[in-house]
Amino acid sequence: MEFSKYIPFWDELTQEQQRGLTDAAVSREVAAGTIVHNGSADCLGLIVVQEGQLRAYALSPEGREVTLYRLFERDMCLFSSACMMRNIQFEVTISAEKDTRLWVIPPEFYKGLMEKSAAVANYTNELLASRLSEVMWLLEQVMWQSFDQRLASFLLEESGLEGTSHLHLTHEKIAGHLGTAREVVTRMLRYFQSEGMVQLSRGTVELKDEKKLALLRDR
Amino acid sequence: MEFSKYIPFWDELTQEQQRGLTDAAVSREVAAGTIVHNGSADCLGLIVVQEGQLRAYALSPEGREVTLYRLFERDMCLFSSACMMRNIQFEVTISAEKDTRLWVIPPEFYKGLMEKSAAVANYTNELLASRLSEVMWLLEQVMWQSFDQRLASFLLEESGLEGTSHLHLTHEKIAGHLGTAREVVTRMLRYFQSEGMVQLSRGTVELKDEKKLALLRDR
Numbered sequence: 001m002e003f004s005k006y007i008p009f010w011d012e013l014t015q016e017q018q019r020g021l022t023d024a025a026v027s028r029e030v031a032a033g034t035i036v037h038n039g040s041a042d043c044l045g046l047i048v049v050q051e052g053q054l055r056a057y058a059l060s061p062e063g064r065e066v067t068l069y070r071l072f073e074r075d076m077c078l079f080s081s082a083c084m085m086r087n088i089q090f091e092v093t094i095s096a097e098k099d100t101r102l103w104v105i106p107p108e109f110y111k112g113l114m115e116k117s118a119a120v121a122n123y124t125n126e127l128l129a130s131r132l133s134e135v136m137w138l139l140e141q142v143m144w145q146s147f148d149q150r151l152a153s154f155l156l157e158e159s160g161l162e163g164t165s166h167l168h169l170t171h172e173k174i175a176g177h178l179g180t181a182r183e184v185v186t187r188m189l190r191y192f193q194s195e196g197m198v199q200l201s202r203g204t205v206e207l208k209d210e211k212k213l214a215l216l217r218d219r
Numbered sequence: 220m221e222f223s224k225y226i227p228f229w230d231e232l233t234q235e236q237q238r239g240l241t242d243a244a245v246s247r248e249v250a251a252g253t254i255v256h257n258g259s260a261d262c263l264g265l266i267v268v269q270e271g272q273l274r275a276y277a278l279s280p281e282g283r284e285v286t287l288y289r290l291f292e293r294d295m296c297l298f299s300s301a302c303m304m305r306n307i308q309f310e311v312t313i314s315a316e317k318d319t320r321l322w323v324i325p326p327e328f329y330k331g332l333m334e335k336s337a338a339v340a341n342y343t344n345e346l347l348a349s350r351l352s353e354v355m356w357l358l359e360q361v362m363w364q365s366f367d368q369r370l371a372s373f374l375l376e377e378s379g380l381e382g383t384s385h386l387h388l389t390h391e392k393i394a395g396h397l398g399t400a401r402e403v404v405t406r407m408l409r410y411f412q413s414e415g416m417v418q419l420s421r422g423t424v425e426l427k428d429e430k431k432l433a434l435l436r437d438r
Contacts, residue, residue: 058355060363087348090355114341121340122333128347129306135351136277136309139358143398144279179362 003103006048006074012119024109030096036080039091043083045104049075052100056092057176066179068092069134070161078127081107142179150178151188152217155198155207165207174205222322225267225293231338243328249315255299258310262302264323268294271319275311276395285398287311288353289380297346300326361398369397370407371436374417374426384426393424 003022004010010018025048030036036054037044047054054071056079071077071094082088084107113120141150154177159165171185178185189205192198197213199206207213222241223229229237244267249255255273256263266273273290275298290296290313301307303326332339360369373396378384390404397404408424411417416432418425426432 058359058362060359062363064363066358066362085344085348087345087352089349089352090359114337114344116337118333118335118337118340121337121344124344125304125333125340125347126306128344128351129304130308132347132351132354133306133308135354135358139285139354139361140277140279140309142358142361143277143285144281144283 006050006103009117009119009123012117013113017113017117020109021105021113025103025105027101027103030100030102032096032098032100034096035093036096036100036102037092037094039093040082042080043107044080045106046110047071047077047080047094048103048105049073049077050101050103052096052102053098054094054100054102055097056094058091058179059093060179064179064181065093065176066138067177068138069131070097076127078124078131080104081110083107084111147178147180147184148188148191149217149219151185151192152197152213154178155205156210156213156217159207159210165210167205167207168203169205170203225269225322228336228338228342231336232332236332236336239328240324240332244322244324246320246322249319249321251315251317251319253315254312255315255319255321256311256313258312259301261299262326263299264325265329266290266296266299266313267322267324268292268296269320269322271315271321272317273313273319273321274316275313277310277398278312279398283398283400284312284395285357286396287357288350289316295346297343297350299323300329302326303330366397366399366403367407367410368436368438370404370411371416371432373397374424375429375432375436378426378429384429386424386426387422388424389422 003025004018007021013021036047039059049071051073054077056068056071056077057065058068059065077094079088079092080094114124141153154174155167158167158169171189172182175182175185189198189200193200195212197207197209199208222244223237226240232240255266258278268290270292273296275287275290275296276284277287278284296313298307298311299313333343373393374386377386377388390408391401394401394404408417408419412419414431416428418427
């Protein structure tokens with residue numbers, strides 16, 4: 001499918017802006033595991049996902065991770081061009097979870113569009129508002145939910161995303177998503193296993209009782 | 220001082236838009252302690268603070284609070300008109316911490332301005348980006364910092380805000396700012412006292428060693 005179909009505000013642009021955007025956008029393919037954007041170390045540009053899956057996460061000073069949100073087909077990400085907006089004062093790392101094809105729109109070009117076009121600026125507002133909603137959701141989870149609820153919620157979400165109850169996930173990786181230590185994950189997964197909710201084996205977690213996990217999550 | 224001086228994008232508006240905005244904005248005075256905006260229960264409109272101090276916070280299902288950010292003179296707040304933006308899916312409560320004079324701009328009027336004017340939409344982007352930065356800062360504090368660091372950071376911030384080291388704050392109130400239980404605050408304040416960092420008395424906390432508190436915060 002062509003580039004223009006991935007740009008929600010395409011029809012609101014002038015022909016000249018459409019040509020400029022098409023010329024400015026760079027197509028890239030990245031393999032699963034690649035770091036696409038590394039905090040404030042670079043100012044890559046806006047990412048538009050064509051296909052695949054990206055993960056945006058925050059890093060602690062000690063290198064602990066917590067997943068902020070995922071990006072799927074047609075999703076756009078602003079924070080890989082934070083240099084473009086002076087009020088963005090935090091760092092996000094973005095890595096590919098699956099082999100991914102994406103476009104990068106250079107920050108200066110996007111900034112120019114946004115300053116001229118109310119449609120582009122309003123679309124950017126919507127993007128910021130939905131990222132803010134995701135971060136608020138995470139904050140509320142961390143503040144008000146206990147770790148067993150967060151883990152149950154994460155396992156159910158992953159299972160939905162992958163379309164299988166047999167998840168290939170190490171305890172280390174789960175810890176990285178949830179911003180905690182591996183030992184904490186291992187202890188809780190063993191408790192889930194003793195309650196019949198999951199079955200553990202090397203590098204995998206199998207969900208055995210999704211109903212019980214959902215009850216725990218929504219408690 | 221007149222209304223137009225509080226509107227950062229005033230000069231970018233047409234004369235007609237300036238007149239419309241002046242007519243639409245409603246001036247209000249609220250006493251300290253008043254709930255100005257109550258989650259999704261209302262869609263008040265955009266708040267522009269003329270003078271005073273507001274606090275924006277999230278509430279847990281059990282009624283626990285955590286302070287998200289403060290609003291001072293000239294600050295604008297969008298989330299009291301979340302109904303205006305379909306991607307804002309979280310609730311914020313806003314209350315007056317001091318007697319406050321403010322203007323309210325009706326959500327429909329602001330939305331109309333934003334859709335027509337790239338300048339207003341770009342200003343809204345900056346607002347969203349700085350709120351997102353504040354929420355990310357809080358998330359990182361909660362995820363990566365221990366409670367003693369967060370408490371030290373809060374006491375130093377309050378002291379800077381009030382311009383005094385003698386703070387009128389109950390343990391209950393501190394707990395509400397930091398999203399925890401009163402007992403947790405009391406225990407940590409007593410430890411701070413035993414270390415000579417604060418002096419406690421009924422309803423007050425006096426900072427005795429700001430340098431030591433800052434060292435703890437930045438550890």
